[in-house]
Amino acid sequence: MIEFKQVSFTYESGGRESGLSNINLTIRDGEFVLFCGSSGCGKTTLTRLINGLIPNYYEGRLEGSVLVDGINVSGVPLYDMAGIVGSVFQNPRSQFFNVDTTGELAFGCENLGLPADEINRRVTRTSAELGLNPLLNRSIFALSGGEKQKIACGSVAALEPHIYVMDEPSSNLDVFAVEDLRALLAYWKAQGKTVVIAEHRLYYLHELADRVIYMENGQICKEFSGRDFSAMKRSDLYDLGLRVLSLEELRKLAIGQTNKSSSFLSFSDFYFTYPNGSEVLDIHKAAVPEGAAVAVIGHNGAGKSTFARCLCGLEKKCRGSVKINGQTLLQKQRLKNCYMVMQDVNHQLFTESVLDEVLISMEQEEQNLAEEILEGLDLLQFKEVHPMSLSGGQKQRVAIASAVASSRRIIIFDEPTSGLDLQHMKEVARNLRSLSERGNSLFIVTHDPEFILSCCTHIIQVEKGQIAENYPLDECGIEKMLGYFLDAPREQADSKRKQKVV
């Protein structure tokens, strides 16, 4: 049982992370509780109080007490909670202590000093239960995001905790990996484990949740039973700033937007192979309307990222060409005419102030023009601020501003909405629409159908390195795109079931 008694917390570092005030809450054993709310509502802070990272790791002022199985969490060292509460975090890149998968599964048990036989038994059992056998003895760096998250869950499960605490575990996952995560959570629930999960994506969770807690400004604002929550209307959810509960719902939301441009942006001879032979790109000819916002969808490992990198000219060995506006762009020219807003924008902000960031991108540095661009993206008030001190969404806008300043015509976004709540997702969509209006061609690698519907006009689906589908997002296209996102996970689950039977 988890009990919060009159809990308030403020982070010492201040910053953007919001604290909590006056939380009273009891979570029974075996309960599945979902925390939702916009970014900064305090749901992450709440998970940190349960696993003891607050106040043992993140410091601040804590009032009241948090009891887990009657133990006051703040009074015991973190390692004593390790066998009771298992934690899975948001970023699959930064959860691993080992560089090999098997070592990672055993890591927690080794720390607790369990006998070697027992650890081997647990690792074998956990990997059988969670279907991790194909991933054993691999390098962590060779895994996809979804596979990493599975190993993270396995590593925690090997400790056999009876409470699982998860902080936005699906942020970096595609629909297929989310489906696997859902199955795993259902399994833990069936085992009678307590699951506490903070999340933005709700469609895969609401049917599992016994209770849904909506938070705002560090307080518990509303509580629903799982059933009531599932029955909520979309408009009510949107009022709370929450994402859709089922992808089916999106059908009603859909507004067909297509791009009426008559000229085309065409690709030819995009061939690329990594030196070790994996991940190939093999596009002979393809064309999309010029000035379209093209969503690039497809399975993980289908070649979407490779396509984006080749399009940007980042892969020297991809000799293909892009024709836009009657001009042919080869690799080196693409490097000058395309701009990629990366998934982790921290990799592409270099200077000391937001204004500098824009100026350095210009051929001729013009302060007025730079300020105009910043104004357009709602960044002018931050022009003297260090980009690294901004929030994630603001950083993304700075990257967009520098793309605009460098007058690139093709702008590529690599999963711009991973881990964003409704409000921030809409903000990104708005920015993209305004880029479209300026006449830029946009390519957006994404797994987010809600986002696609809010700003894209065209779809290309990449599978096995080829463009499997290429269609405008008209009524028919919307149906097709939603079909892909709705059916694919089901098909995957079916084929897995068949494999098991065989």
Added chain:
Amino acid sequence: MDTAAPGKNTAARIPLDPRTKLVMLLAVNIVLLGGGFSGISVIIRPMLAFLPFILLLSEKKYGKSVMYFIFIGAALSCEGFLVGRTQGLLNLLLVIFSGLNTRFVPGLVMGYYVVSTTKIAEFIAAMERLHLPQSIIIPFSVMLRFFPTVRAENSAISDAMRMRGIQAGGKRPGALLEYRLVPLLMCTVKIGEELSAAALTRGLGKPVKRTNICSIGFGAADCFFLVVTTCALLLWAVF
């Protein structure tokens, strides 16, 4: 975006104990940094310089091993044959080229081999067998864990710089180092922080005797490499 080489298997082809690898790393560095091309060094230095080549080959890193072989072969032959027979500026250039490369490159390549083939768990187990205290083992194991992370982050930053045309010959070349280091530090600090949090919630630092399930220990290959390197080191030191 995942920039690391996919499909890499971490199991080493010749299973060497981390302690053997460390002894070899030390031997290569001591002998080659020491320099000199007289007496027994004529045999010992090239021998140890080719050790990383053999090890990389055993890991099936053919491209890298062949490149290293050609490069270090050229540098060593320069030092051995050409330096004594040239004069003036050419001589100076050759001395600098061969001197620097034969001294530092083998050590670096050897280090690369050790880092890329040693699992963290093996490393920790080996250090514990040597009875080193936790306060040394944990920071060193974190460091080992961090090399590939820093490399992945660095390559993502390089891509971003190329895309924005921020490079030598571009705008503000003086600030290049700063432009690279600031994001690199920010990213690695953030990853480090999240990594520690994840490790602590899984019981790292519990004051009990830590278990190790990976089997380390000396095998035939270890004996062979240990004997060869120790002999080489001793001969080099004595003569």
